[in-house]
Amino acid sequence: MKTVEIYTSPICGYCHRAKHLLTAKGVEYTEYDVLEDPDKRPEMMQRANGGRTVPQIFIGGEHVGGCDDLYALDRAGKLDPMLA
Numbered sequence: 114m115k116t117v118e119i120y121t122s123p124i125c126g127y128c129h130r131a132k133h134l135l136t137a138k139g140v141e142y143t144e145y146d147v148l149e150d151p152d153k154r155p156e157m158m159q160r161a162n163g164g165r166t167v168p169q170i171f172i173g174g175e176h177v178g179g180c181d182d183l184y185a186l187d188r189a190g191k192l193d194p195m196l197a
Contacts, residue, residue, distance in 0.1 A: 120144075121146055125167050127167070134184065161176050162176065164178075
């Protein structure tokens with residue numbers, strides 16, 4: 114399974130939803146809390162081509178977007194192949 118990284122904030126409902134979907138699929142992920150570690154925010158923005166909001170999700174180093182994007186990939190049947 115590819116590595117999954119997610120930049121989050123503990124007060125973000127979308128972050129909780131994205132993590133819930135990944136957990137439900139049995140996906141292990143590395144979480145970067147941008148409130149706890151503010152130095153991660155500029156890193157996130159650079160990797161996400163300027164994306165400022167959380168979550169920002171990366172699968173195998175590829176930026177897939179935020180929570181809505183993750184759920185859209187799942188609905189389209191594209192998430193599981195990306196994770197494999």
